[in-house]
Amino acid sequence: MIDVVLKKGKEKAALQKHPWIFSGAIEKVKGKPANGEVVKVYAADKSFLAYGYYNDQSRVAVRLLEWEEEQLIDQQWYHKKIKTALAARAHLLNEDTNTCRLVFSEADFLPGLIIDKYADFLSLQILSAGMENIKADLIAILKEELSPKGIFDKSDASARTHENLEAAQGLLWGENPPEFIEVKENGLRYHINIADGQKSGFYCDQRDNREILAAYTKDKEVLDCFCYSGGFTLNALKQQARHVTSVDSSALAIETLKHNLSLNGFAEDSQTSFQSDVNKQLRAFKEEGKIFDVIVLDPPKYAPSRSALDRAARAYKDLNRLGMLLLKSGGILATYSCSGAVDLETFKQIIAWAALDAGKEVQIIKQFHQPEDHPVRISFPEGEYLKGLLLRVL
Template identity: 80%
Template sequence: MIEVILKKGKEKAAVLHHPWIFSGALDRIKGKPENGEVVSVWSADKEFLAYAYFNDQSRVALRLLEWNENTTIDKDWYAEKLKNAIAARQHVLNEETNTCRLVFSEADFLPGLIVDKYADFLSLQILSSGIDAVKEELIEILVNLLQPKGIFDKSDAGARKHENLAEGQGLLWGEHPPEFIEVKESGIIYHINISEGQKSGFYCDQRDNRQILAAYTKGKTVLDCFCYSGGFSLNTLKAGAAQVTSVDSSALAIETLQHNMGLNGFKQADQFSIQSDVNKQLRIFKEEGKKFDVVVLDPPKYAPSRSALDRAARAYKDLNRLGMLILEKGGILATFSCSGAVDMDTFKQIIAWAALDAGREVQIIKQFSQPEDHPVRMSFSEGEYLKGLLLRVL
């Protein structure tokens, strides 16, 4: 096996079981590994550190897999990792919920692999050259473990560019997914399309948070911003919200939400859908003097990297300021960030600035996080991307 030796003093991350080593930490390579090849990683003092995927096209030159030198990275190793990841999620799936994340990349010791279950179909994202090199083996293992109707490739994420991989999408195994797969989450039905576009039309990482928020909405007027396919809207209606207004800039999102409303038997009179830029619409509500009891702010990723943090902080602050201004006194604000570059302390500071600018006092009721099928390894805090706050705005 080809050996990669790190520079003196650059072994700390590997020793602490962090799964990334950046290209600047590499001293020399004994051989010429292919991108995606498994290599052994050694300290400058010739101590074995780990086995890793190698990629000289990525800033993350080494993605660490295994710290036991006596272990062989083969098909049995992959089968064990997949089996363990799937077994850990089995209790999430039941009569009320048939969709969840089965494999979450570094959190499950498979850096660059994401597997989502949508009823009888699987969606794969392959984001590293190492996983791409063993794709066929992984598909075979997943078929044996889960017997899905079909497996679809959603590896069109921009992350593949960092690994010098072409974007890809298409059927990998079995039946082609129908136009709409019917999934259930917490007893609510959604029709999603995983074979078109970059997204599935549904995010399962907000599963727990949707139910937590819904408990505060009975008899209330709710504004769901960036509503997408309607996860928060539908959960609040199920919980007895008096009226829900849903806003998204995407016509497809609004169409999907309205379709899902009908699937669940909710009356259109209880819900209003607005296709509009959220910030623009919040300003319109403010000018009109419109007030809500509950506001949900679940924007897309404003900070894809740390270099975008300052710009993202300004965007988050202005969005939350507007949300606070249209809340009734004592109203509830559920606000989120899915930017990994924004940690919880930073997010709280941003919300504090927004409250100051809005002239409102704010109490933190709960902190939101990602659900257990999106676990966070203690040695890899970067995996904690979703955070949020449930606030009372006075």
């Protein structure tokens, strides 16, 4: 196994179990490891630090896996890690919920591996060269542990380019998933399109937050922005919202939402869909004089990196300002950011700027987080990407 030696003083993060070694921290590499090969990482004093995946194409040159030198990184090691991750989620799956995230990358000590369960199918995102190299082993483990009908590769994320990997999508094993897989989450039924849907097919990271917000929607006029397949819309209707207006720019999202409304037996006149750019539609609503009791703003990732933070802050501020202007006095705004580069305190500051521009007083009444199947390792705070605020706008 090839050795990677760090520069003097660069071992602190690894000793604290942070899983990333940046290229600038490396003093020398003894040999030429292939991208994704497991290497041994040493401090400058030659003391062992950890095993990890090496990749000279990535700014994160080593993704650490294991800190115990006597451990072998073999199929048995991967099997144990996956079994541990599955066991931690077992209580989340029941007759009312048959979808969740089974493996969450660094949070489960499996950097670059994301596995989502959709009823009897699995959707994989492989985002590191190390995980790409052991794809066959992963499939064998998942077949043994879960006996799925099919395993689908949804590794089309832009993150793969940082590992010098091409996008990949298609059936890995078993049956091809149907165009729409039916899943249940919190007693609601959804049609999921793995192949053509966003991310791995569904946003299970908002499972808890959808239920929390729904408690505020009974008899209310609700606006669900970036609605995708209708998670917030359906939960609001389940709690007897008077009417929900749903907006998304994706034709597939709106089509899927219509399927889901029918699937759950909600009356057609209880909901209206707009396939439109959200900011454009919010301005149109303002010109029409429309107002709402509850608004949901759940945009895509505006800041994929810290270099995009200033631009993202402006986008979040403008979006939230528009939302505030469409609320009745005392109305509820649920606003989210899935940008890891935007921490909660920064997000609060952006909301404060939006409130100032909108001429509104705002109270924070709850804070939203990602659910427990998206855990955050205490040694890897970067894994906490989803945050949100429940606001009363006065």
